[in-house]
Amino acid sequence: MTTDSLPTSWVESANGHPDFPLQNLPLGIFSPPGDTPRGGVAIGDYIFDLKVACDTGLFHGSAGEAARAASGETLNAFFALGSTPRRALRKRLLELLASDSPDHKRLEHLGAALLKPQLACRMHLPARIGDYTDFYVGIHHAQNIGKLFRPDNPLLPNYKYVPIGYHGRASTIVASGTDVIRPNGQTLPPGQQVPTFGPSAKMDLELELGIWIGKGNDQGRSIPIGEAAFHVAGFCLLNDWSARDIQAWEYQPLGPFLSKSFATTVSPWVVTPEALEPFRKPQPPRAEGDPQPLPYLLDVEDQDNGALDIELEVLLLTERMHEQHLPPQRIALSNTLNMYWTVAQMIAHHSVNGCRLQPGDLFGSGTLSGEQREAAGSLMELTGNGQQPIILPTGEERRFLEDGDEIILRARCKGDGQVSIGFGECRGKILPAR
Amino acid sequence: MTTDSLPTSWVESANGHPDFPLQNLPLGIFSPPGDTPRGGVAIGDYIFDLKVACDTGLFHGSAGEAARAASGETLNAFFALGSTPRRALRKRLLELLASDSPDHKRLEHLGAALLKPQLACRMHLPARIGDYTDFYVGIHHAQNIGKLFRPDNPLLPNYKYVPIGYHGRASTIVASGTDVIRPNGQTLPPGQQVPTFGPSAKMDLELELGIWIGKGNDQGRSIPIGEAAFHVAGFCLLNDWSARDIQAWEYQPLGPFLSKSFATTVSPWVVTPEALEPFRKPQPPRAEGDPQPLPYLLDVEDQDNGALDIELEVLLLTERMHEQHLPPQRIALSNTLNMYWTVAQMIAHHSVNGCRLQPGDLFGSGTLSGEQREAAGSLMELTGNGQQPIILPTGEERRFLEDGDEIILRARCKGDGQVSIGFGECRGKILPAR
The missing domain is CATH 3.90.850.10 (Fumarylacetoacetase-like, C-terminal domain)
Known part of the structure; x- marks a missing residue:
């Protein structure tokens, strides 16, 4: 059993979600309705908007570097960083989105700006594919x-x-x-x-x-x-x-x-x-x-x-x-x-x-x-x-x-x-x- | 015999050049010594610098569009324009570089800024290759x-x-x-x-x-x-x-x-x-x-x-x-x-x-x-x-x-x-x- 296998999220739809519980946190490129493509993280039925999250100052240090690199129109810059910043971002996301997150109220306050319903968004290729x-x-x-x-x-x-x-x-x-x-x-x-x-x-x-x-x-x-x-x-x-x-x-x-x-x-x-x-x-x-x-x-x-x-x-x-x-x-x-x-x-x-x-x-x-x-x-x-x-x-x-x-x-x-x-x-x- | 097969260039080394006489005018991406990559045209032993030429106002209309697109770090934007602007650019280059060019003195005055010796330059891949x-x-x-x-x-x-x-x-x-x-x-x-x-x-x-x-x-x-x-x-x-x-x-x-x-x-x-x-x-x-x-x-x-x-x-x-x-x-x-x-x-x-x-x-x-x-x-x-x-x-x-x-x-x-x-x-x- 890994240390992060048990926690649940305050994003209710994540708990018991077949694909995207708190333990997954996959990254992708999405367009919110009427807006431009940017990086996000799937959590339950929602997408955590990395662009908005970065602009709100939710990330610092290595996690911040990774979040910023993942917030653009492709994930290539994020991919190029390698595993250390990626792990730091995951750690911070687990903190932010866990049920017992001290940031819970602050994040809920950001509401629809931060969490976009997946059904309303369009998904793109996650990266510019070289070969x-x-x-x-x-x-x-x-x-x-x-x-x-x-x-x-x-x-x-x-x-x-x-x-x-x-x-x-x-x-x-x-x-x-x-x-x-x-x-x-x-x-x-x-x-x-x-x-x-x-x-x-x-x-x-x-x-x-x-x-x-x-x-x-x-x-x-x-x-x-x-x-x-x-x-x-x-x-x-x-x-x-x-x-x-x-x-x-x-x-x-x-x-x-x-x-x-x-x-x-x-x-x-x-x-x-x-x-x-x-x-x-x-x-x-x-x-x-x-x-x-x-x-x-x-x-x-x-x-x-x-x-x-x-x-x-x-x-x-x-x-x-x-x-x-x-x-x-x-x-x-x-x-x-x-x-x-x-x-x-x-x-x-x-x-x-x-x-x-x-x-x-x-x-x-x-x-x-x-x-x-x-x-x-x-x-x-x-x-x-x-x-x-x-x-x-x-x-x-x-x-x-x-x-x-x-x-x-x-x-x-x-x-x-x-x-x-x-x-x-x-x-x-x-x-x-x- | 094509109409442009006979003219010679005021760039002396082009006349009789085995590869790059006036009739060729191939494009490429080069770095002048100590400078950044940009588009150029081979003429004799020299490279005609498209960035400098554009900034000097040598091109207008469709030829100008092509020259500008070809003056960056890759030729992809130029390639995307297709054949009509490319032909217009060739026509204008043939005018500018011909022995009887009315612009001859003006261009010679630009001298080393416009024409870089090939031997002193570094050549790059001409384009970002998708597939x-x-x-x-x-x-x-x-x-x-x-x-x-x-x-x-x-x-x-x-x-x-x-x-x-x-x-x-x-x-x-x-x-x-x-x-x-x-x-x-x-x-x-x-x-x-x-x-x-x-x-x-x-x-x-x-x-x-x-x-x-x-x-x-x-x-x-x-x-x-x-x-x-x-x-x-x-x-x-x-x-x-x-x-x-x-x-x-x-x-x-x-x-x-x-x-x-x-x-x-x-x-x-x-x-x-x-x-x-x-x-x-x-x-x-x-x-x-x-x-x-x-x-x-x-x-x-x-x-x-x-x-x-x-x-x-x-x-x-x-x-x-x-x-x-x-x-x-x-x-x-x-x-x-x-x-x-x-x-x-x-x-x-x-x-x-x-x-x-x-x-x-x-x-x-x-x-x-x-x-x-x-x-x-x-x-x-x-x-x-x-x-x-x-x-x-x-x-x-x-x-x-x-x-x-x-x-x-x-x-x-x-x-x-x-x-x-x-x-x-x-x-x-x-x-x-x-």
């Missing part, structure tokens, strides 16, 4: 996809040595709630030699953990695995929308390109490493015969405490379900413990060649499927590449996503004696191709 | 590399339908003259099952044309091929440094990653589409049996006039050559006519899925090798993957790059009755691994 890298550390996903192409040998020989990743498109990453237009592209119809052009018929989602990079490194200087954790600013949910038919035709020999670059959706709240601290776990034991990672990827503390235990959920809401006032249907339930490589291993690997990481860079984990089909983080896996459709409460079938379908990702951390925390939603609806 | 995409349109390179893996079937079935590309790393793109540190990484020794870790032993270069994106497009809106040319801000040389041993082990199934992301070097001057206008050519005829591209990639004007005739050169200078005062040795001579797809086709393809391009995005063409070995744009091809070393005037052999080796890319456009123009150098030296 976006998508990894492939979900081993069950890698195995499931590999089986479709190579039934006898689903994992390539490098998988258990190299945290496989590739560069993604930064310019089309959008915040939760942004509609996604079905992409046009080239696809090769089965049995044909000549491709055709048109809207993708195999629109899919990918359930991923997003990792925001904090402090960067100089070009030519790698980040040792023992220091990697200090370069993480926080976490989000990430939906790596994928057009499977475009992907199948384009991806050889240089990897996915237009099948992914039309849109990637992230949840807008940055859940800090401090909030996730109680939900760290040892790296799951390797299977028999799995090789030892090379030394630059091995760290005792990371092996003992570097995995994350976060429950991940995929929900689908079709237009018909929406019309019939049905709730979104859960189609998958997985967990971040399905990551073969830790976040620290991803960072150590990414920078081992001297590649420069910068505050506001984003990593995707890759699709985090579990071992069982119902834990699969993509429709390609859930439906066996469209062979076994999902049946919905309306009687509708889904092999891949149809126009009007909405995908909602959610995440929840639970622990013995811990207040559970969540990530908020990562949501997007498919609109027809243009 | 970097590396294509693979050099068909001879694709064939040469394919032959190493698939002797009977070097080109994959998608090559002549899809302008293949992948996302590259933007954060490690550096301006010419920046040293490149040999990367460490995982490689699989021949005949082994377990990888080792250490400095790459197969450091290579890749000779590419760089394309700077000007006006962008909204997410979800594709750029039709007929409009693609209006989205190009200019061109540079690009060296896509590649660690072949890291690449061979990591690249399946998602493409090259750490083997490329340690550094990419660009020449600092942005050669405009207007300067290259006289060197446009029809797209070279397809070989017998080559398929017709899909309609979204076909445009009559682009087929008639969308290729570029630019001679490309790779030179190598070893430390020993340097010590012996020997000049760099040419190791390859190629041409941009080796591109299977035009720049307009690359843009139309990249955006056809709705992917958002932004001012300051950078494309690489992919390695531009010719048909013959001596026209190959990489050592992997020049030496048959290290089997037939290059012999240098010092008696040294080269299979791949050694520490201290410097690679210099140059480009030259020549045309009947045209003043020839160049790109300046794209230069980088390999430093030992850390």
Whole structure:
């Protein structure tokens, strides 16, 4: 049990809130109604306005430095500060917002100026994203996809040595709630030699953990695995929308390109490493015969405490379900413990060649499927590449996503004696191709 | 012969200059000695300082808007303006700098304030790069590399339908003259099952044309091929440094990653589409049996006039050559006519899925090798993957790059009755691994 797991907040809606109790305090960029974007902290159903809080003089010292850096139009400056000021800000926020806060009356007096209802605000991307890298550390996903192409040998020989990743498109990453237009592209119809052009018929989602990079490194200087954790600013949910038919035709020999670059959706709240601290776990034991990672990827503390235990959920809401006032249907339930490589291993690997990481860079984990089909983080896996459709409460079938379908990702951390925390939603609806 | 091919400049060194005669006028970002970065135009051995020129009131109207946008710390704002203001600026610069300029005396009077010697200035990246995409349109390179893996079937079935590309790393793109540190990484020794870790032993270069994106497009809106040319801000040389041993082990199934992301070097001057206008050519005829591209990639004007005739050169200078005062040795001579797809086709393809391009995005063409070995744009091809070393005037052999080796890319456009123009150098030296 951590020291900050028990306190409650005078912001009543925070107590028992599924995502944003006092113990979470994620940061994000929001616009209050009719006002400009600025940094804030989610607490219950409200957003604590860091700009107003700074102007009111609620912060001093290192916490003040962090609050000021987080109060602008992006969190990049805050990310660049690293973990010490971030921890100081968290400590001060816990003081200010706790039920027994000596500042309680003063803050309540500020009222609507300080605490904005989330429902009235618009969320933005939390940072200007320099580079976006998508990894492939979900081993069950890698195995499931590999089986479709190579039934006898689903994992390539490098998988258990190299945290496989590739560069993604930064310019089309959008915040939760942004509609996604079905992409046009080239696809090769089965049995044909000549491709055709048109809207993708195999629109899919990918359930991923997003990792925001904090402090960067100089070009030519790698980040040792023992220091990697200090370069993480926080976490989000990430939906790596994928057009499977475009992907199948384009991806050889240089990897996915237009099948992914039309849109990637992230949840807008940055859940800090401090909030996730109680939900760290040892790296799951390797299977028999799995090789030892090379030394630059091995760290005792990371092996003992570097995995994350976060429950991940995929929900689908079709237009018909929406019309019939049905709730979104859960189609998958997985967990971040399905990551073969830790976040620290991803960072150590990414920078081992001297590649420069910068505050506001984003990593995707890759699709985090579990071992069982119902834990699969993509429709390609859930439906066996469209062979076994999902049946919905309306009687509708889904092999891949149809126009009007909405995908909602959610995440929840639970622990013995811990207040559970969540990530908020990562949501997007498919609109027809243009 | 174009109307602006004959005039000379009162800046004497421009007349007969191999790269920067009056007809070129490329833009870049430079720092005068002891001063801050700003935009400038290369003319002969000098840089015309746009900040000083703007402050002096040399520009008005659309040309003034362009000059002001180009006078800051990056060219992004200038790129965003598109082609009309850029053309107006060129027209005015041609007036101001021509031998018969009515402003000649006034400008000479400004002297060193307006014209800075290039040798005394430091060049920077011309723009803040949002996303970097590396294509693979050099068909001879694709064939040469394919032959190493698939002797009977070097080109994959998608090559002549899809302008293949992948996302590259933007954060490690550096301006010419920046040293490149040999990367460490995982490689699989021949005949082994377990990888080792250490400095790459197969450091290579890749000779590419760089394309700077000007006006962008909204997410979800594709750029039709007929409009693609209006989205190009200019061109540079690009060296896509590649660690072949890291690449061979990591690249399946998602493409090259750490083997490329340690550094990419660009020449600092942005050669405009207007300067290259006289060197446009029809797209070279397809070989017998080559398929017709899909309609979204076909445009009559682009087929008639969308290729570029630019001679490309790779030179190598070893430390020993340097010590012996020997000049760099040419190791390859190629041409941009080796591109299977035009720049307009690359843009139309990249955006056809709705992917958002932004001012300051950078494309690489992919390695531009010719048909013959001596026209190959990489050592992997020049030496048959290290089997037939290059012999240098010092008696040294080269299979791949050694520490201290410097690679210099140059480009030259020549045309009947045209003043020839160049790109300046794209230069980088390999430093030992850390």
